[in-house]
């Protein structure tokens with residue numbers, strides 16, 4: 001039976017291709033995603049209408065949008081990439097080619113588990129080419145944005161510590177700490193769903209966002225309680241924040257570091273990835 005790699009030290013690609021269809025949360029548009037094995041290190045995108053034009057992802061393509069991470073691939077945008085990329089990098093895939101029909105990755109149930117199950121079905125094989133080297137820090141770095149802050153401290157163990165603080169009784173203050181490995185990612189992080197707030201839902205819909213959103217692809221909070229329980233973990237929101245962080249690091253790789261993030265957001269994660277890139281170059 002297939003089991004995920006024990007760590008992030010080797011190069012891995014998929015055993016076979018994955019084909020998945022769904023509706024984009026923000027645009028409400030239909031999207032088909034084909035994830036293929038490749039010998040090219042890193043993560044690469046192409047669009048089905050022009051399959052020979054391949055974009056290798058890097059930090060310069062990342063655009064901050066209010067609710068998700070979007071890649072700008074030479075003017076063509078692809079949004080909500082973070083959970084798919086988190087699934088790939090989280091289970092240890094280092095080489096993958098993602099071909100898209102549409103412009104937004106389907107949200108599935110709001111977590112990474114749907115993608116992880118697809119990867120499990122096709123299995124993973126060692127790549128014949130070496131993976132991109134993981135970022136190494138020479139000294140601690142930190143990035144802050146208002147109240148939000150993220151620290152990375154050089155370490156051989158990849159440890160993530162997330163903290164959130166929401167003025168809603170249902171969430172409040174949560175902390176979650178994990179020594180990241182493919183196994184721990186699959187068990188502790190991948191099932192954690194994205195979350196939103198009932199009072200913001202209508203506002204977002206009016207603003208033309210979350211067109212494809214419903215109670216099936218996010219946990220919805222109405223302040224004191226959850227509209228669509230049960231939760232998969234009592235601290236599911238903070239675990240999801242770490243899922244987003246992992247996805248946002250896919251363009252740079254998982255650093256050899258302990259990372260502490262307080263009130264994380266995609267824009268904070270992306271600035272952090274950009275400062276990791278500076279350390280590397």
Ligand SMILES: [Zn+2]
Pocket residue numbers: 082083194240243244
């Ligand atoms: Zn997310």
